Amino acid sequence: MKIEAVHLRRITLPLVTPFRTSQHVETERTLVVVELVTDVGTGWAECSTDDEPVYWADYLEAEIDVLVRHFAPALLAGTGGPAAQAVTPASVAEILQRFKGHRTAKSALEAAVLDAWTRAAGTSLADHLGGVRATVPTGVSVAISDSIPELLDTVDGYLEAGYGRIKLKIEPGRDIAVARAVREHIGPDVLLQVDANAAYSLGDAAHLAKLDDLDLLLIEQPLAWDDLHQHAALARLIRTPICLDESITSARSAAAAISVGACRIINIKPARVGGYLEARRIHDVAQAHGVPVWCGGMLESGLGRAANLALASLPGFTLPGDISATSRYYAQDITEPFELDADGRMAVPTGPGVGVEPDGAVLDAVTTWRTTVT
Ligand code: OSB
Ligand code: MG
Structure with a gap:
């Protein structure tokens, strides 16, 4: 599969009840929605981590930065990098392996590739x-x-x-x-x-x-x-x-x-x-x-x-x-x-890929920032 563009959106969803742990309290969840454009179709995934580096070192703004600067460019076919030929679900981790840490961001890209891949094959992720x-x-x-x-x-x-x-x-x-x-x-x-x-x-x-x-x-x-x-x-x-x-x-x-x-x-x-x-x-x-x-x-x-x-x-x-x-x-x-x-x-969802897709109007309504990496 060739990855042509990576659309990223930051969204904010209010939590119905505050989530308090030994490390912090959260009243709304901010996360990133990844939309991959590939030659076999679209793949969706999310990058979800806390706003502060309290559960572990990854926090949302850091994951956005590493996605935009390093991870998305490494996966794009047009940049002459390791992904120029073909990306498979298993090759995502290999391509990103030289980058240390930021597993949350790596997971999101791999999940989006898995979604596009299995959707194109007509198979469910499960x-x-x-x-x-x-x-x-x-x-x-x-x-x-x-x-x-x-x-x-x-x-x-x-x-x-x-x-x-x-x-x-x-x-x-x-x-x-x-x-x-x-x-x-x-x-x-x-x-x-x-x-x-x-x-x-x-x-x-x-x-x-x-x-x-x-x-x-x-x-x-x-x-x-x-x-x-x-x-x-x-x-x-x-x-x-x-x-x-x-x-x-x-x-x-x-x-x-x-x-x-x-x-x-x-x-x-x-x-x-x-x-x-x-x-x-x-x-x-x-x-x-x-x-x-x-x-x-x-x-x-x-x-x-x-x-x-x-x-x-x-x-x-x-x-x-x-x-x-x-x-x-x-x-x-x-x-x-x-x-x-x-x-x-x-x-467990049975449809192709991850089995669900975001509602475009809802997604637009909750989006606070967006960018495209090509
Ligand atoms: O420690 O399991 C945790 C949520 C955010 C970060 C860390 C944890 C959690 C949860 C909630 O416990 C799990 C969920 O319902 O999604
Ligand atoms: Mg836990």
């Missing part, structure tokens, strides 16, 4: 990746709240909506008592897990061990993103299974984390690992080691959600992901809304 299920279980990531009664109301609302798993964001001072209150409120049968976004240190091990009697599915990323060794040490001090998010940036780091005993479960987020193909490699490594995985989220619009659903249909995704209905995030999305079915599951 079939292309090797998906095996038509629907996937859903979970919801619940923001930190100052009030436990309010949090319990929020959780009740999500359970009524059909979510099969609750993930509570925690931080020092809002952790054990919060998780205990939720566990007591929802009873022993609902899947419950917590996400610290790296807010603790190994010295907190005895404190975190107090989560052990709450029958949590997992604790996500308790310690620093770059310390597998300390996660392995923590794993020997608490019974709650450790799941890594921020620490897993590639199949190589996933293999390292598993082999040193730093995690028993992995959150796979395509934007964090440089794309859907690396995400699949992590899935394969984890599956080979009997490590369950689930699909994380970046408060994506419908474009990213559709692609995440395709990924989550792979066989090793045995735990519910942070894949929630559009209405949990946005009053107005750029694609058709995604909803839960009567069993609290979500259908």
Whole structure:
């Protein structure tokens, strides 16, 4: 495939409820929509990361800059670079490999190539990746709240909506008592897990061990993103299974984390690992080691959600992901809304490519900036 132009738009979507983690609060999501013009047709994808470099180093304005200056030019056929001949989904990562970091931006371009490629072939992204299920279980990531009664109301609302798993964001001072209150409120049968976004240190091990009697599915990323060794040490001090998010940036780091005993479960987020193909490699490594995985989220619009659903249909995704209905995030999305079915599951798109396209009028209405790289 030859890439003729890369259209980029920055859009802002107000969140229906503020999203507060141990690192920051967000009331609206700003992300970039990528529209690739190729000789076989159009490909769509999104680049979604936080406005500030708090979840990890990538932040939206930095990803825009690296897309415009470095990544898009490297993929364009007309610039005489490595992409002059042909781009395939697998060659995107190879072409961009000499550029360090900025996996969020790399993931967006690869996803857009995958969309154009599979759309042209008349295949769904899920079939292309090797998906095996038509629907996937859903979970919801619940923001930190100052009030436990309010949090319990929020959780009740999500359970009524059909979510099969609750993930509570925690931080020092809002952790054990919060998780205990939720566990007591929802009873022993609902899947419950917590996400610290790296807010603790190994010295907190005895404190975190107090989560052990709450029958949590997992604790996500308790310690620093770059310390597998300390996660392995923590794993020997608490019974709650450790799941890594921020620490897993590639199949190589996933293999390292598993082999040193730093995690028993992995959150796979395509934007964090440089794309859907690396995400699949992590899935394969984890599956080979009997490590369950689930699909994380970046408060994506419908474009990213559709692609995440395709990924989550792979066989090793045995735990519910942070894949929630559009209405949990946005009053107005750029694609058709995604909803839960009567069993609290979500259908994997079956149409060609990622299976959805943005609505042009909505996209125009939420666009705050645009450019074309040719
Ligand atoms: O740590 O998983 C995280 C959102 C943005 C950045 C990091 C994280 C999250 C979420 C929300 O937890 C997941 C979602 O519902 O998209
Ligand atoms: Mg997380």
